[in-house]
Amino acid sequence: MKRLLSALAVLALTATMATAAEKVTVFAAASMKDVIDEAARQFSAKDGTQIVASYAASSALAKQIEAGAPAQIFISADLDWMSYLARRKLIDPASRQIIAGNALIIATDQAMADSDARTLLDARRFAMGDPSNVPAGKYGKAALETLGLWGEVKKNAVFTENVRLALQYVVLGEVKAAIVYASDRMAAPELKEAYRFPASSHAPILYPAALIEKNASDQARAFLAFLTGPAGQAIITARGFMGAAEAKS
Template sequence: MEKLFLSLLLVFGPGLVAKAHAAEKVTVFAAASMQDVVEEAARAFSGREGVEVTFSFAASSVLAKQIEAGAPASIFISADEDWMNYLEERKLISAASRRVIAGNALVIAMQAGEKRGEAADILRAGRFAMGDPSNVPAGKYGKAALEKLGLWTEVEKNAVFAENVRVALQYVNRGEANAAIVYASDLAAAPGLTEAYRFPASSHAPILYPAALIGEGTAEARTFLDFLSGFQGQAIIRAKGFVPAAEAAN
């Protein structure tokens, strides 16, 4: 009997070890604008905890629908409250784990060397890119800001809708659009582009990034979420051009 047990351990032992290792992996589904933050945080966390962190970046709407369809995510980081609410209403996240981890500002990006100006002058001058207002948080904020400023009806015809903010910036980099409405954090990670205009905070709802565990979450996922909320994670968030959670809440 003992020999049989040892034989089974030799045969199935590696698989059991592999399963235990796989259980430790944390998979983060995060809004495209959070890519630089999550990648750096993952490196720091993995180095400290020895836990593998993988990630998927896209528009919050796309990720939320993937999670709804059963995609194996551990944590969801949304670029707005709406898509987190969408998952919470369907009881797909741990409501108790939900928290805001960052805030942001909305700006108009242009090629370096372009002069700062008013939003109206920039957006009337030609094509500009922005997230699709129908499903991309940055696009919703952008449309709301332009409506608040009384510009949307006039400049909508010049808008080129993108699937996320990173794609909107690519349009400007390639000269396919004169400007892009994006988050300040995305502009901070885009060499060669400059801030031509910053929308007043009063022109749109606060730009907040809620994060939560999918389902009840594993111990490793909880630890990574706490890392993002803690001192080291918040320092990374600030360094990448975001507003730390404590300031975003004010």
């Protein structure tokens, strides 16, 4: 009887460990939500691996990982916050890679026909990510500075904690425009792209991904490989991002 109970205990422990191993925790920039949700659905359908994703500004996620949050994969909306974790030796450097790219636009409601950045932003309130810590906000401020507009329009800016919230401000009618990524507008088809910032007005918008060294499992490695493979890249481009090859070119 004791041997049977011992064997059952071992089997139960093995089953528990297997269940835990089939869960992958992804910390991803808010702008990647639609991509990761769909990638998780497709990946889970193959072998039952559960993908649990947390979305927020890259800065907030990096700080959480630094504080010990149990993420296995980090996907940032800019290079700086990935480098922040790299300097603290919290990522597997060999796994770090660019998985996508993006463009920066001004999204407005359908009633607006303006196409000039100054006109769109100078006479009305607009939303954008907080330039002090949100990558989309940093890119937006840099682009407006390059165009010589930041000094004129910053008085109208409503800063948000992530780029998706800036988009929602327009959808809800709280503001008339928002500086967001081109991919974000696809989540709000009722809005239109009124202006696209020249690529030369800001640093390239790149999405690095990496494994969190102390937490990464074989399943996490497999999911990251899925994102960089043909199926994952098809999801990325279908949702308005540039694929990895184009982003790095």
